[in-house]
Amino acid sequence: MEVAAVSSVIAVRDSKDPNGPVLLLTRKALRTAIHSAANAH
Numbered sequence: 525m526e527v528a529a530v531s532s533v534i535a536v537r538d539s540k541d542p543n544g545p546v547l548l549l550t551r552k553a554l555r556t557a558i559h560s561a562a563n564a565h
Contacts (some may be wrong), residue, residue, distance in 0.1 A: 525537045534554045536547040549557065 526535075526537050528535045530548075533548045533550060535551065536554075538544055
């Protein structure tokens with residue numbers, strides 16, 4: 525996984541598929557996603 529700050533969003537993509545889809549998230553959305561994953565049971 526590659527993560528990069530691009531303007532006002534965070535871009536996330538599969539490093540094994542650089543031409544594949546890119547997920548664009550706000551900083552708040554990325555924090556929420558990480559927090560949710562860390563607290564998943």
